[in-house]
Amino acid sequence: MKTTIGTIAGIALIALSTSAFADEQIEIGKKIYERAFGRGCGTCHDISSNPQLSANIKAGTLDRAKFEEVITNGRGGMPKALDEIMKNAAVTKAGYGKDQALDALYKYLETK
Template sequence: MKKLVVLAGAAIIALSGQAFADQKLKVGKKIYDRAFGRGCGACHDISSNPQLKELIKSGKLDKAKFAEVIKEGRGGMPKAVDAIMAVGPVKKAGYDVDEAIDAVYEYLAQ
């Protein structure tokens, strides 16, 4: 019986870990689609601007660099922390700045 309880507990922990990961990817997508009203894609889906998915997948843009540009801005890239934190699902999930940046990075890294 004890064994069964332990097993059930482990299954619940595994499932909730998966649920958190799924939620993170969903929130990341909302950020990409909604930040600044039109989303990051309004600029980044234009081929002359940095192609974030490709850069991340090919290992050319690590999380630290990604976070730095979002926090500081760079050239035509506006500072984006306020815009990200204003996205409804970010507030609803109760994410802090680092968790929100992490969510959009993980979404793009898929």
């Protein structure tokens, strides 16, 4: 009986901390999206003629690897954005590295 209660409490704790981590990730992703290049990625991406990042991720046409590739190297009218993302105050405050910052941004876009 004691073991059962301990196990349940343990599982609940893990579930709680996992969701707190996911919330933090999404919050940081949102700050990147809203603040990169001063006015945010949405300055360009919330205009319908440019790629719709959330929609493309949900449709499966923009996977994590392609996402990183375009952000790192730029493409056509899309500026290289990695330095800008790494300079974001939320990213430096959390001590995120490149992969963590891009994961956070991708996660946010998945939920947006």
